[in-house]
Amino acid sequence: MQVLRFLLLATSLFIAAPAVLTYSVMPVAAQDVQAPDYTAWEKQAKTAEQTLADDRASNKALEQLRADLVEWRAKFTAAQGINAAPIETLKNQIAALGPAPTEDAPDAPEIAKRRAELNDQLAKLQAPGLAAVEAHSRAEGLIRQIDARIRARQATELLRLSPSPANPANWPAGWAVLQQGIKTLSAETTEAWSNPTRRAELKDNLPAIVFYLLVAAVLVLRGPGFMERMTTRLLTGVSMRARNIAAAVVSLGQVIVPILGTIFLVLAIKASGMTGIRSGALIDALPGAAYAFFFARWIASWLFRVDGSYAPLSERASEARFHTNLIGLVSALEIFRTAFITEVRPPLSMAAQAVWAAPLVCVVAVLLFRLGVLLRPRPSEGVSGAKEFRNKIMRLIGTATVAVSVVAPLLAVVGYVAAANALIWPAVGSLGLIGLILLLQRFATDSYVLVFHKGEDGREALAPVLISFVLTLLALPLFALIWGARTAELSETWTRFSEGVTIGDTQISPAAILALIVIFILGYAVTRLAQSALRSTILPRTELEKGVQNAIVSGVGYVGIFLAAIVAITGAGIDLSSLAIVAGALSVGIGFGLQNIVSNFVSGIILLIERPISEGDMIEVNGQFGTVRGISVRSTWIETFDRTDVIVPNADLVSGVVTNLTRTNLTGRLIIPVGVAYGTDTRKVQSILMEIAEAQPLVMVDPAPSVHFVAFGADSLNFEIRAILSDVNFKLDVQTEILHQINERFIAEGIEIPFAQRDLWIRNPEDLTGRKRAQPKPQPAQEPVRDHDGDDLSGVHNDPDAEGDDA
Numbered sequence: 001m002q003v004l005r006f007l008l009l010a011t012s013l014f015i016a017a018p019a020v021l022t023y024s025v026m027p028v029a030a031q032d033v034q035a036p037d038y039t040a041w042e043k044q045a046k047t048a049e050q051t052l053a054d055d056r057a058s059n060k061a062l063e064q065l066r067a068d069l070v071e072w073r074a075k076f077t078a079a080q081g082i083n084a085a086p087i088e089t090l091k092n093q094i095a096a097l098g099p100a101p102t103e104d105a106p107d108a109p110e111i112a113k114r115r116a117e118l119n120d121q122l123a124k125l126q127a128p129g130l131a132a133v134e135a136h137s138r139a140e141g142l143i144r145q146i147d148a149r150i151r152a153r154q155a156t157e158l159l160r161l162s163p164s165p166a167n168p169a170n171w172p173a174g175w176a177v178l179q180q181g182i183k184t185l186s187a188e189t190t191e192a193w194s195n196p197t198r199r200a201e202l203k204d205n206l207p208a209i210v211f212y213l214l215v216a217a218v219l220v221l222r223g224p225g226f227m228e229r230m231t232t233r234l235l236t237g238v239s240m241r242a243r244n245i246a247a248a249v250v251s252l253g254q255v256i257v258p259i260l261g262t263i264f265l266v267l268a269i270k271a272s273g274m275t276g277i278r279s280g281a282l283i284d285a286l287p288g289a290a291y292a293f294f295f296a297r298w299i300a301s302w303l304f305r306v307d308g309s310y311a312p313l314s315e316r317a318s319e320a321r322f323h324t325n326l327i328g329l330v331s332a333l334e335i336f337r338t339a340f341i342t343e344v345r346p347p348l349s350m351a352a353q354a355v356w357a358a359p360l361v362c363v364v365a366v367l368l369f370r371l372g373v374l375l376r377p378r379p380s381e382g383v384s385g386a387k388e389f390r391n392k393i394m395r396l397i398g399t400a401t402v403a404v405s406v407v408a409p410l411l412a413v414v415g416y417v418a419a420a421n422a423l424i425w426p427a428v429g430s431l432g433l434i435g436l437i438l439l440l441q442r443f444a445t446d447s448y449v450l451v452f453h454k455g456e457d458g459r460e461a462l463a464p465v466l467i468s469f470v471l472t473l474l475a476l477p478l479f480a481l482i483w484g485a486r487t488a489e490l491s492e493t494w495t496r497f498s499e500g501v502t503i504g505d506t507q508i509s510p511a512a513i514l515a516l517i518v519i520f521i522l523g524y525a526v527t528r529l530a531q532s533a534l535r536s537t538i539l540p541r542t543e544l545e546k547g548v549q550n551a552i553v554s555g556v557g558y559v560g561i562f563l564a565a566i567v568a569i570t571g572a573g574i575d576l577s578s579l580a581i582v583a584g585a586l587s588v589g590i591g592f593g594l595q596n597i598v599s600n601f602v603s604g605i606i607l608l609i610e611r612p613i614s615e616g617d618m619i620e621v622n623g624q625f626g627t628v629r630g631i632s633v634r635s636t637w638i639e640t641f642d643r644t645d646v647i648v649p650n651a652d653l654v655s656g657v658v659t660n661l662t663r664t665n666l667t668g669r670l671i672i673p674v675g676v677a678y679g680t681d682t683r684k685v686q687s688i689l690m691e692i693a694e695a696q697p698l699v700m701v702d703p704a705p706s707v708h709f710v711a712f713g714a715d716s717l718n719f720e721i722r723a724i725l726s727d728v729n730f731k732l733d734v735q736t737e738i739l740h741q742i743n744e745r746f747i748a749e750g751i752e753i754p755f756a757q758r759d760l761w762i763r764n765p766e767d768l769t770g771r772k773r774a775q776p777k778p779q780p781a782q783e784p785v786r787d788h789d790g791d792d793l794s795g796v797h798n799d800p801d802a803e804g805d806d807a
Contacts (some may be wrong), residue, residue, distance in 0.1 A: 001764035035082065035128055036075045036713040041135060044072060048142045052149065059150055066146045066488055073139040079132035083125040090122045113719045147225055147489065154484065158422055163351040165358035175357030177348060181278065188276025212268035221260030224294065227253035228301065244446045248439070254298045256292070262290040278340075289332035296328025299435040320374045323367050330364045331428055358412040361420050364428065365405040371431075372401030397434065401427065422484060429482040437475055441468045506572065515574035523564025531557050550631070551611065559607075596651070600634045603650035607631055613653065615661055618729065620659040621648055661728055667700065668728025672738055675716030675751035682709055682717060685751065692741045698734050699723040716754045750790050 001195045048065055051057050057065070064098035097115050102108040107115060163170045227250065236249040269275060269283050304321040341348055341356060348356070376398035377391045404427040445464040448454065477490050500509025531553050539549040555657065606689075613619055617628045619638070626640035636653055638646045661668055676685050686707045693705035705723035712718070725734060746753060 014446040034079075036072070036079055036135065038131065038135065039191070041072055044068060045138060045142065048146075050331055052142075052145055055149070059153060062146050062150055063486075063488060066611070069139050069143050069146070073143065076132045076136035076139060079349075080129050080136065082128045084129075084131070084547045087122065087125050087129075089212050090118055090125065094118050094122070107480055113485045118234060142324075150486070152211055157194075158419045159416070159607075160350075160418055160554055162354040162415045164413060165354040165417070167412045169354055170351040173349055173352040177341065177352045177356065180699075184278050184284075185276075186345055188279050189274060192274040192276065198273040205271040205273070209268045212264045212271065216268060218590070219264065220258050220290075221261075223257035224254050227251065227257055231301075237555050242450050245443065245450065248302075248446075251298065251302065254301070255294045258294045259287055259290050262286045263613075264758055269678055281339045282336065285335050289335045292331040292335060293325075293328040294333065295432065297325050297751035299432060299439070300324035300328075302439055303435050314721045316374050320371060321404065323371045323374070325365060327367045327428060329359055329373070334360050334364075334425065354415065354417045357421055357607075358409075360384070361412045361417075361424050362409045364424060365409040368427065368431075369405035372398045372405060374398075375401060397431075401431065418689065426483045430479060433478055433482065437471055440471050444468075444471070466556070512574060516568045516574070519571045520568035521569055523552070525562060527557060527560025527564060530560060531607060576596050596649075597634065600650045603630065603654040604634060606654055613658065616662070618661040620661070621656060622652060624648065666729065668731060669723055670699075670723050670731055670734060671719040671720075672720050672735060674721065674742060675713060676719070676721045676746075677754040678717060678749055680717060680721075682747070685717075685719060688745050688749065689719060689742070692738055692745065693721050693723050695741075696723070696734055696738065698725050699728060700726050713786045734780060 010327050019284070048069060051062070051065060094115060095116075097107075097111055099105075101112065101115075106112070165174075177324040193266075231247045231251040231254070234243050264284050267282055275283055300321040304317040304324065337356060339358060341353070376395050408420045408424035408427075410419075411423065441464070444467045444796040445459050448463055448467070449456075449458045452458065452463075458464075460735055480490060481487070498510060500512065534556060535549070535553050539552060542549075544552075607613065613628055613631070615630060618626070619628060621638075624638060624640065624646045626638040626646060628636060629639045629645075631650075635647045635649050638648055642647060651779060674685075674689060676682075686709060690705070691706065693699055699705050700723070703724055704722065708720045708722065710718050710720050721738065723734075725731060743753075745751075
């Protein structure tokens with residue numbers, strides 16, 4: 001039943017958390033706060049101090065005393081806000097009188113008198129709050145002393161050395177306890193049967209007893225198997241998308257149904273009236289033992305499935321499931337053992353306690369050892385990402401399980417039975433809680449995939465990871481309870497966490513952070529709504545350019561986010577003035593580290609205001625030529641003609657040289673060079689080129705295109721067509737069409753388009769006939785091959801000492 005209690009406690013903490021946060025956020029009205037009874041508090045405090053000094057109170061009594069002190073501390077916390085509003089008013093009045101007087105600058109008599117009166121009133125109003133602060137500090141100290149005392153006692157109990165259960169001399173003590181227990185149970189049954197009143201009660205309740213027993217038999221003997229078959233049928237025989245979720249919900253019956261059966265069995269036995277003190281303790285332990293066994297059986301049926309659909313362990317799943325079932329059975333026996341020795345009078349000797357506890361510790365340690373080995377996944381190559389992380393966690397859990405299973409029985413055999421129990425059984429509970437977390441994570445992932453219509457890839461999305469993180473975070477208090485943490489300690493931790501930390505005069509608490517986040521989200525949502533309204537409804541109906549509209553929308557977004565942040569900080573009660581020094585120091589460091597980002601941010605604002613470029617402009621910057629597709633706060637996105645994206649920092653656009661081809665209009669000049677052969681009629685060529693240029697629809701009439709005879713080239717007579725296009729975006733298309741028409745007209749008119757030519761002159765051609773000679777003889781130096789201009793084209797240099805080749 002421990003895990004069930006832990007889950008219920010976690011749920012209550014989760015439900016109560018928002019209420020606590022809301023309570024801490026809401027101010028307490030002065031008239032709602034009553035001054036504590038300091039006389040009664042003084043009496044309570046002296047009693048606590050005397051109890052701690054005597055050190056004779058039990059842990060239960062100390063816990064009750066601590067609960068009383070916590071109530072007093074809560075009263076003192078509330079009393080610290082008494083007269084808060086009048087105190088604030090008086091402080092403002094005193095501040096309005098000017099700075100405090102000094103020897104060099106004393107107050108005027110009237111101001112000095114008024115300042116003294118206000119200070120007296122302020123001292124009287126602050127007195128109840130100061131008294132509450134002092135009492136709160138005293139209560140806080142007493143609570144810490146009680147916690148330290150209880151922890152010291154727990155440590156002493158864990159380190160207590162009992163007689164070794166491995167020593168046969170201690171076995172008779174344990175055997176005596178068993179004999180005495182059986183005799184006590186027999187005596188209680190005989191005494192109850194010999195009592196006529198109880199026999200009459202049994203006779204009167206016999207129909208109800210028979211009914212309870214029948215229901216219990218059906219639920220315990222037939223219920224788990226029936227629910228397991230239904231779960232398997234849903235997983236294998238149903239094709240609906242929600243089959244995993246439906247199967248998980250139905251499978252809970254494997255735990256709930258048998259526990260209900262044990263509850264009916266308990267009702268039947270209690271209705272008989274034949275139970276005593278010790279037998280009643282065993283009967284009351286039945287539901288807890290049933291929960292331990294059937295919960296372990298349910299966890300094993302899901303985590304260690306043969307098909308591996310829910311668990312990281314698919315190999316040796318049957319063996320792991322078998323050991324988990326046995327661990328649940330041994331845990332149930334441990335619950336019965338604890339109930340059997342609880343009502344023993346007088347209490348058991350240390351030898352008897354050791355003999356009774358050690359066997360179950362050793363048995364469950366053997367089972368845990370094997371389970372830990374099975375949980376360690378085998379190393380596999382090519383595994384990365386989430387699967388690799390999961391394998392690391394599984395190896396860590398398996399290693400820890402093996403270590404606990406080795407250390408605990410050794411401690412028990414030596415005699416540290418309390419330490420062994422405090423180690424082995426929390427380890428079992430932790431494994432059960434880890435299994436439950438894994439199932440809840442899978443259930444949440446299945447629900448996410450179903451609700452948002454995601455495929456199997458949706459299981460690797462961010463939302464399931466965040467859900468898993470939140471579930472793990474919520475489980476931390478349960479792990480703490482399993483390992484012996486007291487509820488009071490967890491409550492104290494939550495109280496300190498709720499109070500937050502103090503920086504200067506500012507109190508930063510989780511409630512303030514939550515309020516800040518909520519207010520900022522609301523402000524951000526309002527900002528986005530306003531941007532959407534401007535972008536889609538208001539600005540399109542104006543005559544503003546598209547770039548101006550985008551600038552206005554972006555500006556509204558920046559201003560809205562800034563205002564949302566200011567309102568959120570103010571609404572959370574965070575005083576920025578007390579953080580001014582820290583913020584100033586941080587701003588210097590941030591300024592040096594983020595100067596490039598800040599420069600780009602300011603440049604982006606300048607671009608949005610001055611608008612030297614806009615979306616759709618064709619620009620050239622840093623050797624990159626393309627069309628502006630977007631302007632953000634930090635950078636500008638340019639799409640080049642080869643469809644690649646270039647991200648240019650805004651600082652380069654503001655401080656560098658930018659060529660904007662389409663800023664004011666889309667017109668642009670096109671220049672096409674054309675060459676013809678020497679001897680061609682140049683007037684005719686100019687006329688043909690002019691006709692072709694004027695025939696293009698995108699060539700503007702005003703200014704009209706022109707054709708110029710520009711140079712006598714080395715191989716051709718060079719002309720240029722110069723024209724202004726109405727849309728420079730079609731520059732390449734117009735150029736292509738003009739070149740096509742030039743080629744067609746020149747062919748029709750017999751005009752030659754020349755290309756570079758060279759004439760080669762070879763001296764001594766007889767040396768290149770390839771005739772063989774008996775002996776090589778010296779050859780005359782080879783002259784280089786030259787063109788008309790005398791340039792060397794052969795790359796051969798005269799060398800009188802070199803020998804000639806055949807070719």
